[in-house]
Amino acid sequence: MYFSGTFIPTLRETPAEAESISHILMLRAGYVRQLASGLYIYLPLAWRVMNRINKIIREEMDAIGAQEISMPGLHPADIWQKTGRWSDIGDEMFRLKDRGGRDMCLGMTHEEIITWLASMELRSYRQLPQTWYQMQAKFRDEARPKSGILRTREFIMKDSYSFDKDEDGLKESYRKHAEAYHRIFQRCGLKFHQVQSDPGMMGGATAHEFMAPSPAGEDTIVLCKCGYSANTELALSVPPPQKLKGDEKDRALEDIATPDKRTVTEVSGFLKADPSCFIKSLLLIGKDGPFLALVRGDQELHEKKLTEITGEFRAAQKDEVKTILGVAAGFIGPYNNTLKKIADISLKDGTYISGANKEGFHTRGIKPGVHFQAEWHDIHVAREGDTCSTCGAEIMLEKAIEIGNIFQLGTKYSLPLKAVYLDENGKENPVIMGSYGIGPARIAASAIEQNNDKDGIIWPQSIAPFDVEIIPLDAESEIVELTGTIYKGLIDEKLDVLIDDRDERPGVKFKDADLIGIPYQIVIGKKGLKEGVVELKSRRTKETEKIAPSEVVKKVIGFFQSRIVGT
RNA sequence: CGGGGCGUAGCGCAGCCCGGUAGCGCGCCUGCUUUGGGAGCAGGAUGCCGGAGGUUCGAAUCCUCUCGCCCCGACCA
Structure with a gap:
């Protein structure tokens, strides 16, 4: 192939709109051009890279017995209505009407469509298991497209779906996918980690993400040398012990005046005590009424973890704090009130200072378990310096790009869409499903993020154009x-x-x-x-x-x- | 959706505060010279100054509205 016969419009200067390394280099090296926010044209070099990546993906998917098909990108609304996602998903879904006025949408993903197909065609346990996959455009009206091809509104995804007759079958399909994914990302020359992830809107219990470490990544993952690895959206950790000064441990319960000092930082400075000696008390309103969430002064409340425990909640407004606790926010604490309390595990031991539930006062000498009772959970955000909840070693945090994910869906889609089969005894059962995605463009972008120098891109051999x-x-x-x-x-x-x-x-x-x-x-x-x-x-x-x-x-x-x- | 920034030649930018002939570098075209890490000289082309409205004798510049793009946050199958 001749350079003169290949459209490679390189740029000497960096276009102003680009920020991340992969974005800059893909523009400068003549790989992509932007059509609009979150919409990119892949020029010859980029398309060759994508084809090489897709070839690797196809080979590995075929190797686990997955069968390639192709489904439409344009979907009728009624199938999405049946699973409830037509209403569950908000502005992120592109919606339109056809000439007959029927509601349609552009597919964000294809669980509904493939389950519809399964419901029409799968009848008997003899037909199971099945794994079907495709390389298809997905459309998501992202709130904020960013970082070039890392987060776009239209993108190709390899998505596969497994159909099994029982949970054991699902676990086997899941395992095969995980192994295929390891081979795919390894062959693409990426550094990556498999981490536990939150199933989120997908439903189901078990999910993992494949993460390519990069400063450009939008996620943070927690890694431990013992093998524990998880997205910070659910990662467990043990914060370091509180930093008590000698006399604070056995201090008796005592109210102290802290006029106008409300935040942990303010009171901590005023009383000359480390933030880890404080209990941060947050008044939240859940579906069963108000409750207190307690985290140590040096920790952040992890709202997602708490939601898992309590269901949806919101922060109480200032006047609600006054009504419920009779004191202004800033002086509320766990001691001396009867509200339900969810406390972070880092508070289990030690002696603490917290609001006295009395305007202008804090209480010190609070011993959790002695002076108040609570439900104990890991509700803090894991961070550098914490130790592993599994082995006790220090954990590492890393920014990463999500390049793939795998979900055990169970019957979330097969039940509403009636994808059922007859088992050996003639009994009708829902098909047990899994869903598995890979973003080829993210593989390309991650490869650049992980392999470049001041002069440009350094492609891994396997996916170079x-x-x-x-x-x-x-x-x-x-x-x-x-x-x-x-x-x-x-x-x-x-x-x-x-x-x-x-x-x-x-x-x-x-x-x-x-x-x-x-x-x-x-x-x-x-x-x-x-x-x-x-x-x-x-x-x-x-x-x-x-x-x-x-x-x-x-x-x-x-x-x-x-x-x-x-x- | 909240906060911030930016739209001027293909690209990068200056000009805007303080209204008065639209500029610079790179790229592009022609010619000559050159030829091992983004060449030199000479000549040349290129702009609805994002759009609409307004103020003014006069608007890239001031005012209003609007569209687009980027960044931070929220959101994120």
């Missing part, structure tokens, strides 16, 4: 002929090769080659040929090897012998 770029520096016949010979030698070995045949100065070609990030460059110039060599450069290490023209093809082929692992 080309394997080798040949850079002839002159148009004289000897060089042109040698270029052709080497090119043929490489493509005969099924390598994808780009020849920079443009009438550009060497510097321009070198800069562009580094920018677009093809793993190997073969430079053919007069200077080298005088010594009887061409130059073979690794984009990643920048090392250049002078090598006889007759040897270079063999050498390069050697780099691609094991195409299993990238980098």
Whole structure:
């Protein structure tokens, strides 16, 4: 393939709208162009990358017996109404009407559609299990598209769905997917972690996400050397012990005046006690009335965790605090009142200061369990410095990009859509489902985020748009002929090769080659040929090897012998 | 949806405060010279200054409205 015949509009300068590294590099290196917020055009180089990623995904999905199909992107509303998601999902769903006035939507995902298909076609346990997948556009009217192709309003997703006759079957399908995902991301050359995740709107009990560590990531994951790994949206952790000064531990219960000091920071400064010696008391209104959520002064309340325990709640308003507790927010505490209390586990031991439920006063010497009773749960946000709730070692936190997820759905969709089968005894049962997604564009973006330098992209071998770029520096016949010979030698070995045949100065070609990030460059110039060599450069290490023209093809082929692992 | 920023040539930006001929760099076109890390010289093309309305003799510049894009947060199958 010739550079001159391939549309690769590189940019010398960084477009103003780009922020994240992958976004900047994809624009500068001529991979993508933006149509509108969250809508991107994939130019030839990017499309080649996507095709390579998709090929890897297909191979691994096929290897676990998944069958590729294709479903429409445009859906009738009634199926979504049956599962309740037509109303559960808000503005994020693109909705429209057809000419007959029927409600339609653009598919955000395909559980409804595939379950409809299953309900029409699956009859007998003899047909199970089934796994069907597709590569299809998904449409989500994101509140805030961002970071180039990382979060867009239309994107391709590989989504697969498993149908089993029982929970054991589901677990097996789930395990197979997890293993296939490991192989896919490994082959794509990514660093990644499998972490526990919140099933959220998908329903079901068990879910994992595959996360590619990157500062550009929108999620934070908790990792421990013991193998515990979870998204911070549900990660458990043990905060470090409270920092008590010598005399505070056995202090007797006592009210102290703290005029106008309301926040933990203010009172902590005023009383010269560490924030970890305070109990932060939050008055919340749940569906069964008001209750107190208690976290240590140096901790943050994790609202999602609390919601799991109590159901939906909201913060009490200022006047409600007054009505319910008879004191202004800022002086409320767990001691001396009868409200239901949910307390974080970090408060179980120790001696604390908290609001006295008396205007202008705090109480110190509070011993949880002695001076108040509560339901104990992990309701704090895990963070750096905490230890693992499983093994006690210190946990690590990392920003990461969600590149894939797997869900055990159970019967959330098969029940409302009546996807049932007859078992060996002629008894009707709902099909047990799983759903599994991968975002190929996010794989590409993550690969760039994890593999770049000041000069541009460094593609993992497996997903680079080309394997080798040949850079002839002159148009004289000897060089042109040698270029052709080497090119043929490489493509005969099924390598994808780009020849920079443009009438550009060497510097321009070198800069562009580094920018677009093809793993190997073969430079053919007069200077080298005088010594009887061409130059073979690794984009990643920048090392250049002078090598006889007759040897270079063999050498390069050697780099691609094991195409299993990238980098 | 809340907060902030930005829309001027293909790209990056200046000009706006203080109204008076729309500029710079890169890119693009032509010619000559050059040719191993984004060449030099000479010449050239390119703008509904995001849009609409208003104030004014006169608006890129002031006012109002509007559309778009980016960032932070909220949200996120």
